[in-house]
Amino acid sequence: MAKYFQPEIETAPLETIREIQNERLINTVNRVYNNVELYRERMNAAGVKPEDIRSIDDLHKLPFTYKQDLRDTYPYGMMAVPMSEVVELHASSGTTGKQIVVGYTENDLKSWADICARQLYAVGADENDYVHVAYGYGLFTGGFGLHIGAKRIGATTIPVSSGNTPRQITILKDFGSTVLCCTPSYALYIGETLEQMGLTPDDISLKAGIFGAEPWTEGMRKDIEKKLGLKAYDIYGLTEVMGPGVAFECEEQSGMHVNEDHFIVEIIDPDTGEVLPVGEEGEIVFTCITKEAFPILRYRTRDIGVLSREKCSCGRTFIKMSKPRGRTDDMLIIRGVNVFPSQIETVLTQQGYSANYQLIVDRVNNTDTLDVRVEMSADVFSDTVRNISKKEYELKEALKSLLGLSAKVTLVEPQSIERSTGKAVRVIDKRKLHD
Amino acid sequence: MTINQLSIFIENKEGKLADLTSTLAKENIDIRAMSVADTQDFGILRLIVSDTDRAIAALKETGCIVSVTQVLAISISDTPGSLSTVLRILSDNHISVEYVYAFITRRQEGAYVVFRVADNQAAAELLTKHGVKLATKDDIDAL
Numbered sequence: 001m002a003k004y005f006q007p008e009i010e011t012a013p014l015e016t017i018r019e020i021q022n023e024r025l026i027n028t029v030n031r032v033y034n035n036v037e038l039y040r041e042r043m044n045a046a047g048v049k050p051e052d053i054r055s056i057d058d059l060h061k062l063p064f065t066y067k068q069d070l071r072d073t074y075p076y077g078m079m080a081v082p083m084s085e086v087v088e089l090h091a092s093s094g095t096t097g098k099q100i101v102v103g104y105t106e107n108d109l110k111s112w113a114d115i116c117a118r119q120l121y122a123v124g125a126d127e128n129d130y131v132h133v134a135y136g137y138g139l140f141t142g143g144f145g146l147h148i149g150a151k152r153i154g155a156t157t158i159p160v161s162s163g164n165t166p167r168q169i170t171i172l173k174d175f176g177s178t179v180l181c182c183t184p185s186y187a188l189y190i191g192e193t194l195e196q197m198g199l200t201p202d203d204i205s206l207k208a209g210i211f212g213a214e215p216w217t218e219g220m221r222k223d224i225e226k227k228l229g230l231k232a233y234d235i236y237g238l239t240e241v242m243g244p245g246v247a248f249e250c251e252e253q254s255g256m257h258v259n260e261d262h263f264i265v266e267i268i269d270p271d272t273g274e275v276l277p278v279g280e281e282g283e284i285v286f287t288c289i290t291k292e293a294f295p296i297l298r299y300r301t302r303d304i305g306v307l308s309r310e311k312c313s314c315g316r317t318f319i320k321m322s323k324p325r326g327r328t329d330d331m332l333i334i335r336g337v338n339v340f341p342s343q344i345e346t347v348l349t350q351q352g353y354s355a356n357y358q359l360i361v362d363r364v365n366n367t368d369t370l371d372v373r374v375e376m377s378a379d380v381f382s383d384t385v386r387n388i389s390k391k392e393y394e395l396k397e398a399l400k401s402l403l404g405l406s407a408k409v410t411l412v413e414p415q416s417i418e419r420s421t422g423k424a425v426r427v428i429d430k431r432k433l434h435d
Numbered sequence: 436m437t438i439n440q441l442s443i444f445i446e447n448k449e450g451k452l453a454d455l456t457s458t459l460a461k462e463n464i465d466i467r468a469m470s471v472a473d474t475q476d477f478g479i480l481r482l483i484v485s486d487t488d489r490a491i492a493a494l495k496e497t498g499c500i501v502s503v504t505q506v507l508a509i510s511i512s513d514t515p516g517s518l519s520t521v522l523r524i525l526s527d528n529h530i531s532v533e534y535v536y537a538f539i540t541r542r543q544e545g546a547y548v549v550f551r552v553a554d555n556q557a558a559a560e561l562l563t564k565h566g567v568k569l570a571t572k573d574d575i576d577a578l
Contacts, residue, residue, distance in 0.1 A: 196498060376444045376477075376500050383442035383479060383504040383551065384533050385472045410476050413446045415498040 005121040005153065006114065009261050010316045017260050017317065022055045024289035025264065029053045029062070032295055035080040038065075038073055039297060056264060059287065060275050064298045070100040070240060079103050079293055086293050091139040092239045102239055103293040109148060111290050112242055115259045116149020119248035122257075122314070123208040123233045125179050127154035130205075132177035134168055134186060135213070136422055137161040141243025142213050146181040149245065155179070162186060162421040165193045172204045180209040184216035184224060184232075185424035188355060191227025192415070201229025210235050212244055214423045215326050215342045219349020221253075234323055240299055241286045247321050252313055255320035262290045265319060266298070267307055270328060281306045283328065284321065302328040304340075332361060332427060334368045337405050341426040344372060347398050351391070352379035356417045362430040370407040372399065375414045436559045437505035438575050439487045440549065443480040444500040447473060452480070455499070459484065462493045467578060468549065470536035481536070483508075483549065483575060507550045507558055508570040513539060518548060524565050525550075530558050540578050547575075 004010040009020075032039040033050045042063040043049070052061060070078060079086065086103035104112065125131065131150035135142030143161055150157040160171055162182065168190055171177065180187065187209055194204070206228050212235035224232045236256050237244035246263055247256035258265045263286050267276045270283040284303045288295045303324035312320060326340030333339070341359060349355055353374045360371040372395075380391050392409050399407045418425065445451050459466065465485035472479045484490045487503065494501045511517040518537070525532060533551040540547070547570060552558045559569055 196496065198496075378500055378502070381442070381444050381500045381502060383440070383481060383502065385474055385479060386533070388477075388479070389474070411444075412477075413444065413451075413498070414500055416446065 003121050003124070003126070004316070005118045010118060010257075010318065012317055014317060018056065020261050021264055021289060024261075025056055025059065025287065026050075026053060028287075028289050028291075028295050029297070032080050032297060036078055038069060038078065059264060059266065059298070062287075062297050064273065064285070064300050065296055066300050067100070067240070067302075071098045074098060075101040076103070078296070080295055081105060081293050088144075089139070090141045090144070090239055090243065100240065105292040108242075108291050108293055111262055112145055112245065113148040113152040115242070115245035115248070115262060116145050117152040118259065119210060119233070119235055119245055120146075120149055120153050120155065120179065122248055122250045122316075123179065123210060123231070124251070125150075125153060125155055125208065129153075129155045129178045130158060130176055131155045131179045131181065132158045132160055132168075132172060132175070132206075134160050134162050134180060134182035134190070135244075136163075140422075141237070141239050142181075142183070145237065145243040145245055146210065150179075150181075165190060165421070166197070169194055169197060169199070169204075172206065173199075176205045178205050178207050180206050180228070180230065181235075182209075182211060183213050183420075183423055184211040184220055185214060185355075185419075186421050187211050187224045187228065187232070188220065189419045189421070191224060195227065201227070204229070206230040208233060210244075212236055215324055215330070215340075217323075217342055217345045217349055217355070219346060220355040223349065223355055236321065236324070238301060240296060241288060241301075242291070246286065250312065250314035250316060255308060255322050257312070257316050257318035257320055258307075260318045263288055265307065265321060267305070270300075270304075278307045278309050278319070281325070284324065304328060330427070332359070332429070334361060334370050334403075335405050337403060339370070339403055339405075343402060344399065347395070347402055348372075348374055351395050351398060353377050353395070354414070356414075356419075357426070358417050359427045360430065361427065368431065370405065371410055372407050373410045373412055373417065375417055376411050377414075380411075436507070436569060436571070437555050438483065438508045438549075438570060438572050440504045440506045440551075441480075441482045441484060441487065441490060441494075442502050442504045443482070443494065445471075445478045445480050447475065447477050454497075455480070455494070458493050458497055459490060462486075462489055464490050464493070467540075467575065468536065468538035468547070470534065470549075472534065481534075483538075485576070485578075504551065505555055507552065507555055507562075508547050508575065509550070509562060510545055510547055510568045510570050510574070513544065513546045521548070521562065521567055524561065524567070525552070525558065528561055530554070530561065542578060 088104045137143035209232045233249040236247040247258040266285040267282040276282045284301045305324045306322040308320045354377045357374040468483040537548045
């Protein structure tokens with residue numbers, strides 16, 4: 001039996017969800033128009049007044065908000081309440097430019113706890129569980145989001161934060177952690193460390209894992225599930241919208257339910273900005289409809305995904321979004337071909353390689369080169385060069401048919417690709433050095 | 436009939452072989468025989484060692500990819516033509532050899548030749564029929 005944290009809304013009929021969205025959208029648009037200069041200017045420039053937005057059918061009339069807008073208004077320019085009402089700040093890592101700052105009121109934190117609590121219930125956790133949070137704590141939203149969600153369901157919350165992997169394992173063992181929350185690449189690393197320490201999943205008590213904050217594939221899911229002896233679930237979120245919990249996976253493990261009472265999701269054509277029908281692939285766009293401190297209208301996530309309204313066996317009625325295929329920011333253009341690291345990861349794991357890989361992109365004699373460095377795995381290894389070369393050739397062919405360009409494959413020793421306790425570094429683009 | 440050979444993935448990089456052999460040295464494991472197949476980027480190290488199980492445990496702890504391969508080892512006299520005779524028997528019977536290496540020991544006269552073939556059973560029967568002496572795990576352990 002599925003268990004819901006807030007059954008009345010998680011399983012509400014579509015009409016009810018739409019009514020809630022209509023009312024909350026109108027409220028939000030009025031508030032931001034009155035309180036945030038950037039929204040007022042943008043709407044005026046587009047010739048849209050708050051009264052033009054009468055239901056979610058009018059959403060497309062609103063201008064988009066871009067990451068650059070959040071940088072331009074750094075640090076507090078997008079706040080829709082006086083700073084005296086803001087009780088907590090978080091910030092993006094700033095790895096792709098100037099960092100952005102987001103704020104939360106007391107009510108915002110309550111909503112955030114609720115949506116993370118829904119995720120925890122969806123993976124079968126309740127007050128009897130030990131929730132081990134190995135996301136980084138601090139300005140990054142990963143740690144605190146799951147932390148307040150775990151407390152909200154009354155679970156025993158273990159705020160380990162990331163890093164010091166042998167200590168993570170000691171705590172997993174000694175504290176009896178049952179639910180692990182961290183990035184998927186770190187989960188894999190914890191699994192490998194467990195193995196190296198001569199332990200097996202039977203030595204720990206994990207039953208479920210909530211992994212997000214970076215793109216990952218089904219192959220990686222299987223790998224993590226095997227190494228840690230748990231069921232691995234995907235959680236989606238981004239700092240600009242709320243943090244983890246914007247969308248969450250249920251027992252179906254086939255896409256994530258968007259918390260539609262808090263966020264409206266759209267898929268658009270990234271080139272034209274046109275809204276695409278449900279079922280078509282495009283850029284994911286979010287509008288926050290309950291946030292007080294940092295509401296955001298039609299935020300361009302740069303994530304590419306697909307939505308589905310198909311009935312879910314878990315009973316939840318919220319729309320589902322696919323695992324994002326990748327961020328348009330992560331997309332590489334190699335010899336004019338669009339390449340997402342996650343596509344390459346899918347091929348690697350399908351062919352029995354590990355999900356520990358790195359893509360080295362360079363430019364030699366004015367031609368782009370792609371070197372896929374992947375760690376040798378027990379499944380691929382053989383005592384003869386012939387067998388390994390054959391598998392290497394098959395991998396190259398699979399990459400070629402998927403990407404339409406030939407890549408070099410370099411097999412490296414296990415553990416030789418640098419591990420990250422946060423988001424993994426998948427791409428080294430040396431071409432930038434020559435600019 | 437067959438003996439254990441360790442097959443180890445090794446990157447073609449400075450110091451890798453030294454690291455690996457020092458892991459075995461620390462465990463006081465003797466290397467009886469070794470052969471390396473190398474490509475531009477990586478190599479496959481094949482070893483016959485004094486204690487297979489301990490060697491695997493020690494190597495796995497360092498994160499190595501290591502597997503055990505069953506190979507045939509024959510004992511032949513250390514005289515010209517003896518290897519050729521054996522290879523001729525195999526080739527006449529269409530058994531192809533994937534790789535081969537040999538080693539001699541101090542204790543015994545003669546040499547050991549290690550073969551990797553697709554079908555150990557068939558090759559073993561054939562060689563025995565022709566009077567070639569196959570080494571057992573015990574023979575190797577006793578070296």
